[in-house]
Amino acid sequence: MMKYNMLQNDESQQEKAQELARRLSDATGLRFWVGSECLSAYDNSLKCEISGKRIPLKVQVGDAIVDLVYVCPGNVDSGALTARLLQALANEFYDGLADREQDVRLESWTWEKLLETALAEQWDQVTFSAKAASCQLTGLSQGFPVLVHCSTWSPEVVVVLENLFPQAPVRWVLKSDMFLYVPLDRSEGGLVEQKAYGDALIEQIHALLADELGILATVFVGEVIEEDIWAGFLEVRKLTELHRRFFIETLGLAAWNVGIASLFLETRSIVGQDYIRRALGNLNKELLETLRIFLEKDMSITDSARTLFIHRNTLTYRLDRITELTGYNPRRLNGAVHLYMALWLSSHTN
Amino acid sequence: MARLLFKNVVKKYDKTTVVYDFNLEIHDKEFLVLVGPSGCGKTTTLRMIAGLEETTSGEIYIGDQLINNVAPKDRDIAMVFQSYALYPHMSVYENMAFGLKLRKRPKDDIDRRVKEAATILDIEHLLDRKPKALSGGQRQRVALGRAIVREPKVFLMDEPLSNLDAKLRVQMRAEISKLRHRLQTTVVYVTHDQTEAMTMGDRIVVMKDGFIQQVDTPMNLYNHPCNMFVAGFIGSPAMNFLRATLIEDNGQLWFVNKELRLAPFAERREALTPYLGKEIIIGIRPESINDDSSYLEEHPEWTMNVHVDVVEPLGAENYIHFTVNGENFIARVEATSQSKPLHIHKVAFDMSNARYFDVETQEVIHRPGYKASY
Numbered sequence: 001m002m003k004y005n006m007l008q009n010d011e012s013q014q015e016k017a018q019e020l021a022r023r024l025s026d027a028t029g030l031r032f033w034v035g036s037e038c039l040s041a042y043d044n045s046l047k048c049e050i051s052g053k054r055i056p057l058k059v060q061v062g063d064a065i066v067d068l069v070y071v072c073p074g075n076v077d078s079g080a081l082t083a084r085l086l087q088a089l090a091n092e093f094y095d096g097l098a099d100r101e102q103d104v105r106l107e108s109w110t111w112e113k114l115l116e117t118a119l120a121e122q123w124d125q126v127t128f129s130a131k132a133a134s135c136q137l138t139g140l141s142q143g144f145p146v147l148v149h150c151s152t153w154s155p156e157v158v159v160v161l162e163n164l165f166p167q168a169p170v171r172w173v174l175k176s177d178m179f180l181y182v183p184l185d186r187s188e189g190g191l192v193e194q195k196a197y198g199d200a201l202i203e204q205i206h207a208l209l210a211d212e213l214g215i216l217a218t219v220f221v222g223e224v225i226e227e228d229i230w231a232g233f234l235e236v237r238k239l240t241e242l243h244r245r246f247f248i249e250t251l252g253l254a255a256w257n258v259g260i261a262s263l264f265l266e267t268r269s270i271v272g273q274d275y276i277r278r279a280l281g282n283l284n285k286e287l288l289e290t291l292r293i294f295l296e297k298d299m300s301i302t303d304s305a306r307t308l309f310i311h312r313n314t315l316t317y318r319l320d321r322i323t324e325l326t327g328y329n330p331r332r333l334n335g336a337v338h339l340y341m342a343l344w345l346s347s348h349t350n
Numbered sequence: 351m352a353r354l355l356f357k358n359v360v361k362k363y364d365k366t367t368v369v370y371d372f373n374l375e376i377h378d379k380e381f382l383v384l385v386g387p388s389g390c391g392k393t394t395t396l397r398m399i400a401g402l403e404e405t406t407s408g409e410i411y412i413g414d415q416l417i418n419n420v421a422p423k424d425r426d427i428a429m430v431f432q433s434y435a436l437y438p439h440m441s442v443y444e445n446m447a448f449g450l451k452l453r454k455r456p457k458d459d460i461d462r463r464v465k466e467a468a469t470i471l472d473i474e475h476l477l478d479r480k481p482k483a484l485s486g487g488q489r490q491r492v493a494l495g496r497a498i499v500r501e502p503k504v505f506l507m508d509e510p511l512s513n514l515d516a517k518l519r520v521q522m523r524a525e526i527s528k529l530r531h532r533l534q535t536t537v538v539y540v541t542h543d544q545t546e547a548m549t550m551g552d553r554i555v556v557m558k559d560g561f562i563q564q565v566d567t568p569m570n571l572y573n574h575p576c577n578m579f580v581a582g583f584i585g586s587p588a589m590n591f592l593r594a595t596l597i598e599d600n601g602q603l604w605f606v607n608k609e610l611r612l613a614p615f616a617e618r619r620e621a622l623t624p625y626l627g628k629e630i631i632i633g634i635r636p637e638s639i640n641d642d643s644s645y646l647e648e649h650p651e652w653t654m655n656v657h658v659d660v661v662e663p664l665g666a667e668n669y670i671h672f673t674v675n676g677e678n679f680i681a682r683v684e685a686t687s688q689s690k691p692l693h694i695h696k697v698a699f700d701m702s703n704a705r706y707f708d709v710e711t712q713e714v715i716h717r718p719g720y721k722a723s724y
Contacts, residue, residue: 203433214422216402
């Protein structure tokens with residue numbers, strides 16, 4: 001019989017201990033009980049009908065030493081050899097359990113393990129928050145959720161990013177991605193400064209991994225959060241989808257730069273293409289270029305004519321043609337919005 | 351030897367082509383600048399050299415080695431970006447050494463390289479400091495140092511000065527120029543700033559929409575642009591453009607547009623004659639517009655009255671913003687100019703320096719005195 005002390009603050013600790021005892025029994029053919037089932041809480045003596053000599057064992061579990069007790073039943077001889085064999089068995093079985101990724105928590109909960117479980121079991125925010133609280137995982141200050149997607153993976157990515165963000169309390173590796181929580185420096189100031197810092201994160205991480213490791217990294221930065229790390233992870237994961245569809249040429253994407261792309265994310269591409277065709281389908285290359293420059297230059301006739309190397313009158317003529325062919329007047333806000341959205345969709349998709 | 355060779359390189363993202371049929375030879379120890387507006391393909395080209403982006407088709411060579419399938423870390427290059435990140439808890443020495451440690455260089459080799467780079471960059475006295483104790487310029491040097499210690503065949507620099515303030519940018523431009531002479535290494539430098547391009551490059555590649563527009567020395571690009579885009583992109587303030595029709599009157603050629611009447615430089619007659627009766631675009635740089643009284647007297651055929659909108663005094667010179675036939679122009683004149691805003695003022699276009707462009711193709715019609723580089 002082994003009494004197995006588990007260290008985490010999990011409400012299902014008893015269940016997990018029973019599961020472990022059952023698996024040990026199955027693996028060894030010996031009978032195991034959870035300590036609380038057969039040891040007295042008052043004086044740690046054996047209860048029930050079990051009797052025999054106790055052999056204390058110690059198993060390294062993560063950073064902690066777990067005390068186990070094996071009670072030799074009946075008249076089975078036990079000695080130092082038995083103790084050494086049982087110790088090796090317990091250690092190996094624990095190692096074997098870890099290798100087989102059994103769902104037995106033998107260590108303290110960490111943010112990374114919580115996120116991993118949340119992803120595997122598809123928790124919602126409420127479940128995640130409740131679990132985090134029960135595991136006493138709190139105290140995250142304001143920061144950016146950041147997802148780094150690498151074209152090729154190397155363990156040195158972790159080394160580089162850990163050294164770049166030594167204060168990051170969360171660093172979670174998922175295959176060729178790494179999720180980080182980058183605390184916000186209090187000196188970052190207001191929203192504008194924070195967003196500038198977030199934008200810089202994309203470039204800095206990309207640059208560092210490119211130069212140090214020759215790895216192409218795409219970086220996704222979510223809105224500033226506090227404690228809501230699961231929501232932050234889901235947000236940056238969504239950014240990867242937006243990036244793939246609309247921003248594939250960029251180094252990454254920050255949540256505040258998504259703009260109207262989020263409107264089109266749920267739109268089937270055929271619907272988008274139809275929208276482009278109806279808005280712009282009648283325009284030739286010259287008129288499309290004229291429209292693009294006109295909107296880029298904030299509808300300034302002077303700046304647009306200069307950029308296009310044409311006379312103002314020529315530009316006015318072309319804008320009249322665009323109005324006639326599309327039904328939208330680019331010089332009026334309502335028309336400009338329609339045409340801008342069609343142009344945007346056209347340039348950000350194929 | 352670290353020459354780079356691009357052969358028919360194309361880059362596509364799915365169906366969108368971002369770099370078209372790129373052919374270029376960069377010579378050993380050359381400082382080559384890729385310049386162009388945002389989205390022109392210059393950074394993508396740089397990333398293809400680095401191996402961060404695969405080419406869709408075509409070949410890239412460093413020296414005699416085809417590098418298309420060589421892993422980025424094996425290409426013997428070092429990159430410097432506009433956003434450099436230093437490891438906050440490491441000293442300057444450790445920041446510069448870190449990459450070499452990852453590459454498992456011997457300790458004494460790391461020490462030698464770091465100290466040599468620190469000497470070149472004049473940051474030996476900073477080696478024990480942490481990044482937060484450094485100024486912006488010092489941090490930029492450490493970022494450069496991190497690249498220098500790798501002793502690469504090629505430096506790739508992607509807008510390294512873009513995040514610096516104007517004063518520091520000017521200072522660092524000179525530093526990088528000095529550095530390349532000391533290091534004697536091939537450099538490919540990307541920027542959107544034509545001033546940086548002009549002051550730093552041995553040659554400049556002007557790009558637009560994924561195409562190479564012109565590859566030439568800075569002075570050739572400035573004096574002999576091959577099309578209107580290059581002419582308007584290179585030079586600050588930008589070249590002025592004016593549409594006019596070429597006519598002949600009593601054996602004299604004239605450019606006419608409403609009230610405007612300008613005589614082309616006599617030596618351009620032969621090149622312009624095929625355009626008789628057609629519209630041409632005239633390009634004239636701000637410094638080729640004069641308001642000096644003796645110059646006006648000498649060249650009445652190039653003189654006109656203009657309406658001055660704004661006068662910008664810069665100290666050593668003035669910029670005059672004026673309007674001709676509804677088109678906006680900028681002239682760069684002496685600080686002693688008598689021009690006043692909202693007044694009529696006499697200026698003369700130095701037509702000997704004018705450039706002419708085809709209205710349809712926007713290509714230059716004639717490049718007098720042009721000598722190709724390399």
